Amino acid sequence: MFFEKLKMLEIEKNSKFSERVLILSIPAAVVFIVLSLLKLLSPFSAVLSYIAIIFFNMIFLSSISFELQRLKRYINDLTIGKYDQSVSLSEQEAKDIADAVNSMHRFFTDKTDALEAKSMADMAVLDTLPDPIMMLDRSGNILGANLATRKLFGPKITEQNIEKILNVPSFIQAVSNVLKNKSESENLTFFMPEPLSKKLFAHINKLPAFSHARAFASVSLFDLTKTITMEKMQSDFVANASHELRTPLSVISGFIDTLQTTAKDDEAARDQFLNIMAQQAAFMSDLIEDLLSLSKIEMQQNDLPKEKTDVSKIIDEVVSALTLKAQDKNMRIEVQKQPHLPKIIADSGQIKQLLQNLTDNAIKYGLSNSAVKIDIKTVQSIPPSKSMNVADSKAVFISVNNKGPKISPTDLARLTERFFRLQEHKNQGIKGTGLGLAIAKRIIMRHRGNLTVSSTTLNGTTFSVYLPVKL
Ligand SMILES: Nc1ncnc2c1ncn2[C@@H]1O[C@H](COP(=O)(O)OP(=O)(O)O)[C@@H](O)[C@H]1O
Ligand SMILES: [Mg+2]
Structure with missing residues (x-):
């Protein structure tokens, strides 16, 4: 049993077992040298007694070293994810240490599991957002990005620098202001050149101190292209509608003018002009009818x-x-x-x-x-x-x-x-x-x-x- 333990200890090159045995035996060696110098002990008995002391020290130290080695191996295994609770230790102190390590391990595993679950849930929520959101570290490296961001810039953007992904000078300047603590938050609108060709609104925000791990700032982007297109469509529509209404209206005004002046007494012209005016008025009425219809149907779209x-x-x-x-x-x-x-x-x-x-x-x-x-x-x-x-x-x-x-x-x-x-x-x-x-x-x-x-x-x-x- 003892030799088995020794054999195991030999595997560990750094165990320092022999050094420790020798150091522990030094006081005995000094005592034996003094005793033999004083002729109270024969050199032969001194050597024999010294060997016996070394032997006892070996037995004594081997069990402690052996337990320590086991404990070390067990903790090493834990760090690489090999979790085996059935470590068999004989010394009470070693058992106590193993128990302490075990409960510490359990505590951290539970905490990591909870954190992992929470971060997965957070990510799932962020992924459902329609707008891109990114998390940056102090140097502007992207630590995390939601699905909308990955759709916009491609799937492999984490750990890349924001400058590489979105190299627009005004935006990079705003990000740098926040990262260098020059401001708490920045808002700006900028245009992303081809191939994206999008007008974006960016909100860059320094994260509160308690949330700092590596994350330092968040960047949220809003695509304004659709809103701008809608606004343009709406203003085009108003312009078109006004233009369409103005044409018949100017025809009618023109004829009123003529009827009041040059064609004042021309009966034939008056009949003809009134006819045209009636047609134009009817067209205006159709147009207004259609415009009202369209706007009513658009309002009912979700009903x-x-x-x-x-x-x-x-x-x-x-x-x-x-x-x-x-x-x-x-x-x-x-x-x-x-x-x-x-x-x-x-x-x-x-x-x-x-x-x-x-x-x-x-x-x-x-x-x-x-x-x-x-x-x-x-x-x-x-x-x-x-x-x-x-x-x-x-x-x-x-x-x-x-x-x-x-x-x-x-x-x-x-x-x-x-x-x-x-x-x-x-x-x-x-x-x-x-x-x-x-x-x-x-x-x-x-x-x-x-x-x-x-x-x-x-x-x-x-x-x-x-x-x-x-x-
Ligand atoms: N059946 C059709 N055959 C050929 N052209 C058509 C037909 N229906 C519509 N169009 C074309 O589409 C245009 C838009 O139609 P519509 O919205 O009904 O407006 P409107 O008839 O008042 O001009 C028409 O002006 C016409 O040029
Ligand atoms: Mg028609």
């Missing part, structure tokens, strides 16, 4: 319709209202209905407006002496759309087709833009507000349906509407 609506009945009403207009161009409206169409959940007033806009366009822009064809049937699903959130439901499908020249793909993609009208129709002097299809698209969006348009030389132009049976 789901609830009425049970019979599309087939609405089609009949639309057709009878527009038959005269079609006959003026010697056109026929041919309706093909699948029997037993399901009713849909919808806003019947808006569905009527939508189908009226499409049929009216087909008559207005279709070839004279041709047919407008309307088909209605049930389909099992609605095709997905890039710009619309479509319902996952069976749907009623309505297509409105008219003959006419092919519309180019570029123009086709712009048809539902507010105020967009094909140049050829403007040139032909066909009147229109350019809002009918924008209104149609928004009605379909509110109903979580879809709208597709196709145009070929052979078949003319077809608008296809999908309206979900259930929202």
